[in-house]
Amino acid sequence: MVVLTSKEKSNMSVADFYAGKSVFITGGTGFLGKVFIEKLLYSCPDIDKIYMLIREKKGQSIRERLTKIVDDPLFNRLKEKRPGDLDKIVLIPGDVTVPGLGISDENEAILIDKVSVVIHSAATVKFNEPLETAWNVNVEGTRMIMALSRKMKRIEIFIHISTAYTNTNRAVVDEVLYPPPADINEVHQYVKNGITEEETEKILNGRPNTYTFTKALTEHLVAENQAYMPTIIVRPSIVGAIKDDPIRGWLANWYGATGLSVFTAKGLNRVIYGQSSHVVDLIPVDYVANLVIVAGAKTYRSNEVTIYNSCSSSCNPITMERLVGLFIDDTVKHNSYVMPLPGWYVYSNYRWLVYLVTIIFQMIPAYLADIGRRLLGKNPRYYKLQSLVAQTQEAVHFFTSHTWEIKSKRTSELFASLSHTDQRIFPCDAKKIDWTDYITDYCSGVRQFLEKKK
Template identity: 35%
Template structure:
């Protein structure tokens, strides 16, 4: 392969019109912020549907009011003039576009980032398919009409083919075609659970099918497939530690540091493949740059969609054990004031042991607290909360007790093609990545953005945590005492009956 001679990322994307789906999601809003702040864009069109009584324009306006965009407002006060909000629904074959919006898109769009997806693991299959599979088909149909399209990046997941232990940067066959799946829905057939095969959830399953759609229907477009692993909080841009959800490891960590989750289905020595959201966005933008030049024929003749696995485990593996342990270090320095109990957790991998631990460490304390609430005339809630959180952890079991071998050759090769300037502005490499500082940012990000606590209450929180510690020790002592008493009662009972017999 000959050396690339094209311009850098900013110059390639300069004055371009972007279309972004999934713009109100964690990844989408981070992408918008970075493009506005770092690239001289002409327009960013976002397809958003009206939801919960809010119009598309209201949803985007509310999004930009978040503190996440403070840096953007300071550096680019006129950012709003670059945003074009389009009311649409990807589940609709025509995406629900008005004729004027449709015409504007096909005349003006140069770059598409298709980020929209339902990421719920327990989403009903028909809903997941409508969004993840048929939404992708609808976007491809629209893209084929566009007169000035230069690049299309489809965001998938590194776990789209998670039944495999080794996942390379190649297209794998899915368990079923979109056509056959649609026929089952049209016939109103009750879909058996076995249709998922070895896939653990409808999210990964439908993402695998969507990739097949890309290779079947998108091969005449300048398109690439981008597969990030577990997306975590920001590393540095626009600020360290920002996150707006409790998906994946951050959700587990939040439950642990507030003393709510005490037993976790997790194998400590397994690798958790986590990638910061700002690094992920930088990699996506780099992939777009590479896609544009690859399809211009600058240095490659093979036009098949290229796949990029974006993972951290190849260059810088992080185990679940290290992640939780480092979280505990920062917990000691700044425990959350909202903690309901002192941090205490036990890992398990055996389902039966897990059921016992849940009963002892979750259900019994929850039942006791619910009883106190009932006595005080308040609604019970703890048992329901534990039922919900344990269902979530059951969905994560497949990922917290296993690890995968990923190939990321295309992603590493892309990094080598970038100029020094682009590597600095669009940093995404995990070579010599500092996990300790990232986990620290993650902890304080959870404290600030999820628990809504700032550093001003640390002294007060430490005082409360000390009390919770001694209460925890007292409770452990009480349990130990009860166990000893039961043991001595059983011993006396057995010896008494033996003496009667003899």
Template identity: 45%
Template structure:
């Protein structure tokens, strides 16, 4: 009875289902491209392998490039940062030091935070094979919001004298944060990192990790640096007054959020102020769990795609923005990190900033309806459940709100009332509300198709030897989504301590 009250958006509602134009079994690359006109007459219709230039595999092995070098990583406590540390240590065994800038958080010092990082299951394989390599990680206390990153004089001197490559992945990723704060971290923090890089004695490459959605007001996003949405000085001037919601929309210039706006501004800053520092920008799309080594399916937080995928699978929320046929772009976290690690070895030009899009929309596209079905399938496998849970997509935000209210929220309240009458703890509204928040937060992911060009990314990949391609995979064409989402769900239950 409770199930029927809570989840009435089911096969019984044929009227709602009949309004949807969806195709759930479409996923193979050829079918996907045909359905969107990506073959023959479309401007994006070229065979994805035909555009790649031929490269002789005579390059120096990636591990050899990093041998004897010291690296600096910002954002080392984050999802990306942890993978950067582990992949560099494991695949580049001759690396000298990895300096990691960590801020003191809630009274916990940088050294203690580093210990917490290395306690992650992500480092289990490294601990089994070469545990002493963890001693190469050097915590440096700093803060992206402070001038000179808040570095102590001795620490700054050590960095300037020893570091050759910098991976800047620290960022404020929360969409709801005020723009002033987000700019402080993502733009001014990046400026301070660049100042540091320009003073380094051995600087060979600066890699800035941006986001593919920094330019998502465009339908097709090239691997180039775009003009900034506005002059930074003008933005700060406008922000001096208390801005209304309407004024904030005008400031954001069509960007999805303060986060994507700040990333677009930071990209422009990097291009303008990198000086003689060889510089690369990597633009990942929505970040997902690890695909390959060392732990397929490993994930350590609910950010990125993880929360939505979990909601897709368990079926608590059944009403979504957009259409089943929307192309959803996602990329495994290790593919982003591997691309950045490899790109840094090819960064010899100190004039032009090279941009690499780490995206799957053209090379191995994910259809939203397929994603939903695969998540539900993975969920059922874990729970040995043969039931089916349908999802309904609506283009109109009003339809999403109305259908969600009538067929989910009201029944959830009724179900909770019934539980209270029986002396039980209410739980249905509590489960549904965060799922709705995540759905609305990531509604662009399910309601709009974007296409990111990846010619430079794929051209970089073909320069690698077969061994390096195995150690540093980043070509999204090689991802088996069926296997990936099965491992993803296993990872959610294993590493995020979700109980069945």
């Protein structure tokens, strides 16, 4: 194993660290994973290869999936300036849910000989997967990725992408490893023996869902990896659209804060479970990717796993009221709301009131609007949209009804240690975010990339 000294790392740029090296990425087809790949290829031009774990999906071959990924506008600047660099992406057929990751002996030998940096991003991000499913992907998948990494002859750093919400039982979350929510070996036995929904609730021990629970357990598994190689855990909070590069406002899904904010701004949602003063810990996806890349280049070996929180709540907080207000302002400005009175909504800490407002001011108006569309010979659409709104409300109600202060001192110190050039290329300190400008670009991205409007 080759490990650079702290002096060697501090004297080189981030791009120089990755020059001539190969990176192994899991989760490369996801929202964050795509940004990792584009940023590494574009901003670290002398990188050797990016080995990408990928599986066939919905009848698409792995090559067809890659073609679809690089056809995204996210990769336009790379295709315009250095299209040949896309050939540095090497596909490794595999799956984090099968024994041995489903990787062939030939490909495993290549990874063992060539890879210097591992970025493990693959996970099931569905909040309420059955515990067995979440366990197999988030815990067992990570266990197998680490086992493979320990065989790598050139390995310099292992980076695990966790979540800032592994410790929802704490009002203040620092960049440290907290006690696990349960004994990982006991949970493993439960999963092996089969487990009911009632047993799952008991095992979760107050954690809101199987996603945050299994990610919390996985952090402790990852911490053990420090004995074998320098290991980093990065905890992103609520990941939003790109702030800076390569396309301001780019995003690829309705997850996180996007769905609820847009639905409320358009008048489709009239109630938010929680308080207007609660902080929404939003972080741009490019800031997360930049932090991961920089941390890999600059973190030195220590006796304990190094943790970075990628978040905004402790250094540049934005409240729910301001966030939704900015989305509403943009929607009104562009006349893109769906229902009348887009700015009318309420906050409530009572679930019964949330349900009541939802029925009276969302479901009934949507039903009446669809009757009107039918009378005009048009297909109904609003009641179906309400089903999507309800799913979004249910998925995020725990997070809108609580607020946390998630510290990011180590992240800020890491950014401050960079050269001016690297700070410009790899911004990752949330103190630098102007929320009004960012949300304006965010809303533009929703129209362009999700709603497909010109």
